[in-house]
Structures are given as structure tokens and as C-alpha cells.
Amino acid sequence: METKKPCLNVVMVPWLAHGHVSPYLELAKRLADRNFRIYLCSTPINLSSIKKRVTQKYSQSIKLIEFHIPSQPDLPPHFHTTNGLPLHLKSVLKRAMDKASPSFTQIIKTLKPDILIYDFNQEWASVAATTIGIPANYNNIFPIGIPLFSRTCDIIFMKTFGELEGKYIEYGSNLLGKKIVPTGPLAQEHGDSEDNSEIMEWLNKKEASSTVFVSFGTESFLSREEIEEVAKGLELSMVNFIWVLRFSFEEEEKISIEEALPNGFLERVGDRGLVVEKWAPQARILMHPNVGGFVSHCGWGSIMEAMTFGIPIVAIPMNLDQPVNARLVEEIGVGLEINRDENGGLSGEEIAEFIREVIVGDEDEKKIRDNTREMKHKIKSKGEEDMDCVVEDLYKLHKKNIHEKNMD
Template identity: 50%
Template structure:
């Protein structure tokens, strides 16, 4: 688009809404396909994909990376990125080093709405917050997989099993792609077994307001960049369950900076409920997660 903008005397500046870690990873692989990254923290496992849907051909990935790189190269003098140096300092610098014309990369911070600015349904909001108010501090996990990712029936049941096995309080925002009833996807008798410590909510919920609540102790997330930045800005540690696009690379970043742990799929490339439970307990309950919980608060800044 830069040639068209330039012909009209208008600067064209790219605003990159993905993080620097994932873009520098892909740009490096595009420019230096047989060379390892300087940092080994960001990587993809054999079954994982990024910047594309899971079943897309590999040549589409190369084309997508090339188009994205060309947009970065064409940005006029500067490149804006939705990130901050507290999270991605070395990757912002690495991204800069990969661009041939060495333009400035300007991080614009997390750019997330404040919880009080978030629109919500008063009835839905009050129902969730009233339920959460009676729980103990940092005792509850919030579970959400965003607006573009849908769990398979098998994944849905493994997440449900993991939440049950963890014995940790949870709020689970459920979305199904084909209007399936949640009760039909859950294991038999599940709602009765978890009714004292689990709230399953269909549709939309005020994510920022929930994450801000002092009784939330972790966020089970698909690792979409916006959700991660929101969680980090509020000091909530992350239980990473990545699926597609930039999410696997984002999950590696979460682990590298010490802001959470990842639920790693088994050799069969499937989620395992017992592993989901183990990571939830490690983040929210166990002493092993104390340093990570402290890091989450430090990333959010004073007062979190």
C-alpha cells in the first residue's frame, strides 16, 4: 500500500498488532531458514503452526510471512508495534536488526482497555462478580479461549476434566461453534460435581473486570496476544493452552519471561486433563509457582 499512499503524499506506517517475538521468529526463518535464532526461547513444535490455520499448506505459510515482511519493510521510517520493552525488549531489538533499512520500531504498550471502560451486561456481570466475591483471594482461575478459537469435543472434555481434577475454583466462559449445548459436551454428572466451585458461563463475559478481581489467581488462556497483554497488565499469571496462529509462540514467551506455565500436549498431540490440572495447581496453589506469581505482579507494575 505504500506506493499508493506515497503517490498521494501520505506516509504509510504499519501498526503491528502481533508481538515482536513471534514476528522476529518468522522473519528470521524467512531470511535465514537454516540458522537458529539467537534466543532459543521461541520455537514451534512439529505439530504446531503459526500465522495460519492448522490445515493450511506450508507454502501458504511462506507466502504469508513474506507478505508480512514486505509490509514491515515498506512502512515509512517507523514501525508501530502493540508491545512494550518490559515484555519483549530483546525481541524488539532483534526485529529491528532483521529489517534492511533499519527503521525505528516504536512499542505502543499493551493498549488494553481499563476494566472500568469495558462494556458489559449488568445482570451477567453482577452474577459473575457476586459468585466470585465469596471465594478466597487468588483462589480462582478464569478460563476463556477467545472469540476465534473453538475447542474440539475431545479438548472440551479434557479441559473440563482438568478443572475438576485441579480442585481449584473456576469461571469458564464457554463458546461452541454450532450451537451445541454445553450440558451435552460435559462429562455425565459434571455440573453437580463442580457446582460449589465452578461457574460455567455461556456467551460473553467482562474479561478485564473478572481478571482484575483479587480472587482471580490465574488465567487459562489460548494465548491470543490481546488476552495475554490484558492479563499481564492486571498481574494475573497465565496457564497457557495455545492452539493456532501466533498462540504457540506467545505461549513460549509467557514461559520465557516467567509469567506462567504451558500445558504441553502429549506425544499424541492431544490435551490431557491430568496435565491441565497439574499446571493449574502449580500456578495457583503450589509453592513452585510462587516466583511466577511474583513476576506476574511485577510485570503489571505498582499497585497490582
């Protein structure tokens, strides 16, 4: 008879961005379903954005732990997140986070977890844990093609799956001399998103696979010229759309949606389009049967969600890992990448063409829709295999740590 495995206590500390905090929460839920107790540490403003997603089911197994970083005159508490953070303060936030190491050390001394899972930019968290005998694991939410570096971790968890990056996982493990374990896509589960009745009521009235969702994430902002070309593309495509339009902190108080869009755009598209300011429930929208395409900046989390729900991508990468991700989207046949001109500009005509291709394209474009459905099927059929491997490795690491302590 198999002995029941003990409940392990895990402290998680993601980087201060919604695109990191959200998948950490999804990882926390999947571990909580397997008899782990999770303490998810972040700043109060970041925790407030995910509080509602810790439902009654997880109220005892997932605890949100406030992690305070030093406030400064130019970095008040509402800037203790990268969401809406002015560009010139990003390095300030990183330095402030580094200075918070002593308070984090006190947290893990109090909680006495069995394992720490930490994010990039936070090597100090790993050092703090290992000095008091807690094994640390690096959870990287980026694709395997992005350089990894973490000296003190035991295992590197990757938000990906073997069918997508199998050979790179093996290559990366050999290169780094550390085991890389895929976690699966960590997309939000059905019914896990906050509701937005206006958007969902509008979407429910459209035909199946007739609508394209347009979003560039929480930290990428279109220039005025880019907004104009995206708007032109949506107008020319004659396809239904939901467009989440965000402005940088410096601009959001100076400009309205109406002022940012081309003159008369909202009137011309009428009920065919819905422009939403700042935020929309992305996972809930992408899983809706009336959505058939996704115009995306190709943040890794967005790509994982699109593939999980079988939605083809029109890629307009902005920065960071996004150009690499966009190339991957095209290489594996689940989307098309918009070309930029020599000055980095976009073409509204090409955006319109690509949107129509993924939504109502002919036989060649049908391959993209078939590929996305096949990818969705692979992810679904694999189920929780990746997470089962994550759990097994965590138990092995815990057992190894106990053995080494006993040897001492």
C-alpha cells in the same frame, strides 16, 4: 515557552477481528488523550461490538467510521468479521476486504487525515494513503517474533514493551530497516469493560486470588476431546473457575453447553464453577482481586492483559502465534505450558496440576506469582512512557511530511 502541538487527525483501519479492533480502540483512546482526533474504520458488525466502549469522554475525539465491503451470497454482512466466521469463509473475507480498497480510498479522501495507521493484511490501505500524500504506519498487534512485512509504512508500532522484548525490537528494526516503536500492552482500562452482573456477583463471593479464569479467545475452539480434558482438569483441581465456552459457527446451533460437557459435570462442581457461553468481560475479570490464574490459548492480547493485571498463565496454545507466545510465557517465568501428547491431546490430570500450582503452589510455584506481580509493577511504573514515544514519533512523521510537501 513550548508551542502547543497541533491536533492531528488519524485514520485507523484494523483487521476484521475483535483481537485487533479492541487494541486499536485502546490505542485510539490513548492518542485522543493527547490531542489527537481518531477515525476508526471497520465494518458495521465490528464497530457494534466496541460502540459502548467509546464513552462520553471520547465522543468528540473518536469517531467510528463504517467501512463497507462487498456482500456476497456466502458472505452476508454478519460475516464481515472473523468472530464466528466459518473456516471455509476466511479466505473469502480476505478477498472481499481487498476489493473494498476503492471505498476506503474515498473515505480517506473525504476525511483528509494527517496520518494512517493500518493493520496486517491491508497493504492496500497504505498504498491508497501514500498515493495522496498521507504517511502510513503499520500497527502490528502480534509479538515481535512473528514475521513482519509492510513495504510502504514509515514506522511499525508493536503491541509490546521494552522490558519484554527489548533486544528483539532492536533486532527487528535493523532487519527490516524500519523503526519499531512499542506501544505498551494496550490493555483495557479499569471500568472500561461492559458489565455482566451475574459473573461479577458470583466472583465477588469468592476469596482473594482463589479463582481461575478459562478462555480460549474469540477464534479458537476446543474439540470435544479437549473440552472433556479441560473439564476434567477443572473438576480435579478443586479450584473455583469461570470458563467461557465457545463453539464454532457450524456447531453452535447443534449443541448446548450441557451436551458438550461431561455428563454430570455441572452438578459435581456446583457453585465452585461458572460456565459462560460465548463471551465474558475478560479484562474486568482478570483485574478482579479474587482471580489468581488464567487458563489461556495465549493470544497476544490475552497475554498482555494477564501481565498488566499480574495474573499467572496456564498456557494451552491452539494455533497461529500462540505456541510461540506460550513458550515466551514460560521463558519469562509468568506461567506454565500444558504439554500435548504425540497426537496433540491434552491431559486433564496435568491441567489440574498446573492450575493448582499457579493458584496454591509451593515455594517453586510462588516464583511464578512473584514474577507476574513484578511484571505488573514494571508495566505500571513505566506508565505512559511508551505512548509518549508513539506520540513523539507521529508528530515527527507529520512534520517530515509537511516539509517534504513544501519542498515539492
